[in-house]
Amino acid sequence: MTEKTVSKVVTINNEQGLHLRPAELIARMANQFESNVELIKDSERVDGKSIINIVTLGATKGTQLRIEASGADAEQAIAALAELFDNEFLDTETAEQT
Amino acid sequence: MLILQGIPVSPGVAVAEAVVIDNEGFRIPRRFVSRDAVDDELSRLQSATDAVAADIASNRDAISKQLGEQYGAIFSAHLQMLRDPKLHAELEELIRDRHYCPEYAVSRTMRGYAKAFQELDDPYLAERAHDIFDLEKRLLRNLLGRRREELSHITTPVIVLAHNLTPSETANLDPQYVMGFGTEIGGAGGHTSIVAKGLEIPAVVGIGNFLTDVSGGDLIVVDGDSGRVIMQPDEETLAYYKHEAEEHRTFAERLETLRDLPAETTDGSRVYITANIEFPHEVNACMRRGADGIGLYRTEFLYLGADHEPSEEEHHDAYSKVVQEMDGRPVVIRTLDLGADKMGHLPLAEEEKNPFLGLRSIRLSLRNLPLFRVQLRAILRASAIGDVRIMFPLITTLHELRQAKMVLNDAMEDLEDEGVEFNRDIPTGMMVESPAAVVMIDKFLKEVDFISIGTNDLVQYSLAVDRSNNHVADLYQNGDPAVLRLLDTTIRSAKQANIPTSMCGQMSAGIDYTMLLLGLGLRRFSVPPSAVPEIKKICRSVAISQCEDITRRAMAMDSAREVDTFLREQLRQLVPDIMLHY
Numbered sequence: 001m002t003e004k005t006v007s008k009v010v011t012i013n014n015e016q017g018l019h020l021r022p023a024e025l026i027a028r029m030a031n032q033f034e035s036n037v038e039l040i041k042d043s044e045r046v047d048g049k050s051i052i053n054i055v056t057l058g059a060t061k062g063t064q065l066r067i068e069a070s071g072a073d074a075e076q077a078i079a080a081l082a083e084l085f086d087n088e089f090l091d092t093e094t095a096e097q098t
Numbered sequence: 099m100l101i102l103q104g105i106p107v108s109p110g111v112a113v114a115e116a117v118v119i120d121n122e123g124f125r126i127p128r129r130f131v132s133r134d135a136v137d138d139e140l141s142r143l144q145s146a147t148d149a150v151a152a153d154i155a156s157n158r159d160a161i162s163k164q165l166g167e168q169y170g171a172i173f174s175a176h177l178q179m180l181r182d183p184k185l186h187a188e189l190e191e192l193i194r195d196r197h198y199c200p201e202y203a204v205s206r207t208m209r210g211y212a213k214a215f216q217e218l219d220d221p222y223l224a225e226r227a228h229d230i231f232d233l234e235k236r237l238l239r240n241l242l243g244r245r246r247e248e249l250s251h252i253t254t255p256v257i258v259l260a261h262n263l264t265p266s267e268t269a270n271l272d273p274q275y276v277m278g279f280g281t282e283i284g285g286a287g288g289h290t291s292i293v294a295k296g297l298e299i300p301a302v303v304g305i306g307n308f309l310t311d312v313s314g315g316d317l318i319v320v321d322g323d324s325g326r327v328i329m330q331p332d333e334e335t336l337a338y339y340k341h342e343a344e345e346h347r348t349f350a351e352r353l354e355t356l357r358d359l360p361a362e363t364t365d366g367s368r369v370y371i372t373a374n375i376e377f378p379h380e381v382n383a384c385m386r387r388g389a390d391g392i393g394l395y396r397t398e399f400l401y402l403g404a405d406h407e408p409s410e411e412e413h414h415d416a417y418s419k420v421v422q423e424m425d426g427r428p429v430v431i432r433t434l435d436l437g438a439d440k441m442g443h444l445p446l447a448e449e450e451k452n453p454f455l456g457l458r459s460i461r462l463s464l465r466n467l468p469l470f471r472v473q474l475r476a477i478l479r480a481s482a483i484g485d486v487r488i489m490f491p492l493i494t495t496l497h498e499l500r501q502a503k504m505v506l507n508d509a510m511e512d513l514e515d516e517g518v519e520f521n522r523d524i525p526t527g528m529m530v531e532s533p534a535a536v537v538m539i540d541k542f543l544k545e546v547d548f549i550s551i552g553t554n555d556l557v558q559y560s561l562a563v564d565r566s567n568n569h570v571a572d573l574y575q576n577g578d579p580a581v582l583r584l585l586d587t588t589i590r591s592a593k594q595a596n597i598p599t600s601m602c603g604q605m606s607a608g609i610d611y612t613m614l615l616l617g618l619g620l621r622r623f624s625v626p627p628s629a630v631p632e633i634k635k636i637c638r639s640v641a642i643s644q645c646e647d648i649t650r651r652a653m654a655m656d657s658a659r660e661v662d663t664f665l666r667e668q669l670r671q672l673v674p675d676i677m678l679h680y
Contacts, residue, residue: 020226024175027182050184051175052211055226058218 006078007068010085017060020051022089027051029080035071037081048081099332104280104305105571106325107291109628111343112257112278112300113336116318118205118309119260129199136194143189143200146240151180153236172229179233185211201241206313208234213310227310252276257318259327261309268293278320280305280327285564285571286604292396295626296376298383302327304568353631357388361634365641369616371634372428373627374602378416381423383627388634391427391485393550393624394602395420397473398436407469413476421484428485430550430600430624431477432529433470433502435459435491454564459492464501474509481521489550493528496541503545529602531555536584543595550624551588553603557581575658576605577665582614582653589619600624609676610665612636617649632676639673 012018018026030037030048037048041063046053048067059065065085069077131139154176162170179185185207192203212227212234252272258279263271268290271279276299284290284303294301300322312318312329319328319339328335361369372393373384384392400408400416421429437458450456463470480486490502503526513520530536531552543549553576558565560581563574575581585601592599600622605611607625609632615623616637623633648668655661669676 016222017220019220019223020175020229021171024171024178027178028174031183047184050182051178052182052230053184055223056211056214056218058220058223060220 003070004072004074005068005070006074007066008078008082009064009066010082012059012061012063012065012085014088014090015061017063018054018057020055022084023051023054025084025089026054026081029084030077033069033071033073033077033080035069035074035077037077038068040066040068099335100311100329102280102305102308102327102329104302104325104327105284105286105568106301106322107284107286107303108294108297108299108301108322110278110298110300110322110346111339112320112322113331113339113343114255114257114277114318116259116312116314116316117252117256118312118314119258119263129202130197131193131199133197136197139193139200140190142241143193143204146200146237147180147186149240150233150236151177154180176229176233179229180237201238202314204234204237204241208237209310209313216310257320259309259312259318263290268297271297271299273297273299278302278318278322280308280318280320282307282309283566283568285566285568286574292374293376295628296374296380298626298628304571306568350631353635356631356634356638357386359388359634359638361390361637363616363637363640363642363645365643367616367621367642369634369637370600370622371630371637372430372600372622372624373630374624375420375627378419380627381420384630385423387627387630389427389627389630392420392424392429393600393622394489395429395431397432397434401434401436408472410472410476413473414479417476417480417486418483421480421486424484426485428487430487430489430527430548431480432489432491433460433473433477434463437462454558460490460498460502461492464498464505467505470505471509474506475513478506478509478513478520478524479518481524482519486521487525487527487548489527489529489548491529491552492531492555493542494532494534496538496545499528499542499545529555530588531559531603533560533584536588539588539591540595543592543597546597548598548600549588549592550600550602551585551606553581553585553601553605556584556603557605560584575662576608576611577652577658577661579653579655579657579661582618582661585615585620586618586653593619598622607633609633609636610662610669613640613645613648613668613672614652614661614665616640616642617645617647617652635676636669636673639676644672 014022027049039046039048039054039057041057041059044057046057048054067078067081154173158170158173161173188207189203192198192207193200208230212230215227215230216224218224252275255275255277258271258276261282262284263279263281278300280302282305291301291303300320302320302322302325305327316329317331319331319335361371363369370390372391373389374394375381375384375392376396376399400413417431437453437456457465477486477488490499493499506526510522525547527546527548527550528542529552530539530549535542554565557574557576561573561575561578563570565571565574589599599620601615601620602624606615606623607629612633613636625633652661652664655664
């Protein structure tokens with residue numbers, strides 16, 4: 001199994017920033033992958049599978065984050081998470097079903 | 099080390115381990131688990147987590163069905179938090195490596211997260227701390243199950259920390275083990291403070307939010323003199339406070355030498371210093387400190403402590419015990435002063451919008467005559483064995499006073515018919531604690547044998563400040579010039595009418611005000627037993643002429659701040675060796 005690290009910079013576009021609901025979606029999505037997922041804001045680095053950690057980033061609208069995944073399914077993880085950000089976390093129903 | 103500032107309400111210093119009482123009144127034990135029990139404890143945590151998760155999931159489903167998916171989302175977030183891998187890693191570490199019991203581990207970890215949330219700049223996110231508290235509570239409720247520990251079960255020395263303690267919760271604290279307490283809300287004049295003072299437990303209230311920063315078992319200092327609560331004190335601070343506690347003892351011992359001396363000014367005016375008590379057992383403290391009697395025997399404890407309405411015999415036992423032990427010294431028994439912030443289990447008024455302006459005190463008694471009669475009969479019966487005086491609280495109109503006296507007369511007639519002994523001439527008085535009573539004082543003075551000024555209510559009603567509301571508690575000022583004028587009118591009129599005037603309430607025990615009150619003509623103080631020696635010390639150090647001069651100058655001032663600063667300075671000059679509580 002190859003240990004790969006993939007990362008991508010995303011911007012928070014939704015009005016309320018990473019409040020409870022988006023954080024929940026991110027954590028839920030991240031937990032579906034085997035790879036470690038981390039969210040990086042400036043020098044802060046938190047576990048993307050921990051909703052509590054994500055909220056404590058206090059990331060507001062306009063903030064740029066780097067998502068980093070490392071593991072076998074790192075690429076898929078980054079793609080799925082980036083999509084959440086792109087959709088401004090609106091696409092809950094689909095997320096629920098995946 | 100973290101130093102918090104609150105409002106000091108009961109003097110003294112205490113150092114002990116914290117017991118944190120949450121809003122539901124259960125405490126979080128700081129237990130440690132043995133190495134062999136770690137796995138069991140972890141699986142206990144696991145099943146609690148599962149149970150809470152099932153609970154939240156069914157909430158989510160119910161709400162989603164009722165209101166739509168988006169409303170269920172908050173519960174999804176709670177579920178995600180509950181299952182948070184970081185949270186569980188941390189919990190497991192605390193339990194496995196540090197041997198914390200799951201309750202303590204949960205409380206510590208969740209409070210840490212809540213604090214992190216509260217520190218976020220975004221106010222919406224900061225608010226989410228409540229979600230963390232909610233989860234903490236759910237987990238604890240599940241973990242503790244029926245083993246919730248009650249305050250009354252404390253058996254080692256502790257400091258109690260809570261959001262709020264009701265007067266009855268405070269009354270149930272055991273001074274043997276509860277060394278001190280601190281609460282997030284509350285003001286200087288609240289009844290919780292009165293009870294704390296009565297029990298002589300150092301206490302600080304109105305600290306603001308701090309319970310997130312503390313866990314049960316932490317070492318805490320409560321400084322009831324300065325209003326400081328110190329968490330995780332360093333060595334130096336600890337040493338300081340141990341020294342401070344020692345100073346307190348020494349000063350108390352020095353004051354002790356005054357016990358058998360009269361409270362007499364240097365120019366020969368006799369002052370009477372009586373004590374306020376709440377519980378019969380406080381009589382010992384009064385005697386030990388050389389009080390001239392009981393100037394205020396509060397009777398609410400009879401209603402607050404028990405789970406039933408007290409019988410005439412229960413009243414009578416409580417009264418006659420005190421009267422006997424006071425051995426001929428006067429005992430002023432105040433009739434029921436329930437309502438507002440002191441509620442028993444009585445069928446009281448429905449939720450009131452403004453309880454301090456509501457059905458309380460004498461109003462409550464006059465609306466519940468059977469209950470009032472029971473108390474009056476018991477007081478009258480106790481008057482057969484000593485110098486008992488009866489006092490009605492919160493009299494606002496002449497009509498109320500007359501009504502109360504009529505009920506008292508009826509009770510006397512009944513006892514006469516039954517051939518029961520009592521003092522037909524029992525001195526009957528009223529508390530002056532509403533501005534209306536002061537305005538009409540000349541009329542009242544014709545119908546009473548004595549008055550006692552209750553400054554706590556008088557100040558709050560005249561300044562229109564709820565003393566237990568910490569948004570405005572700082573506006574509650576004993577030294578306000580308006581208050582001084584009300585006192586002046588009352589004391590002067592009573593002197594002219596030749597009616598003895600006493601003062602109970604916080605102001606009479608405030609050492610800053612003693613000289614002012616003497617200057618106004620007050621000769622009877624009623625104070626918590628612990629304050630008797632200090633007030634006596636001041637009386638024995640000053641001359642009335644000096645006090646009159648001080649009063650004249652204070653009365654000309656424009657603000658409470660000016661008055662207070664002036665009085666403090668005068669006290670420092672005239673009685674330099676009094677221990678200043680600042």
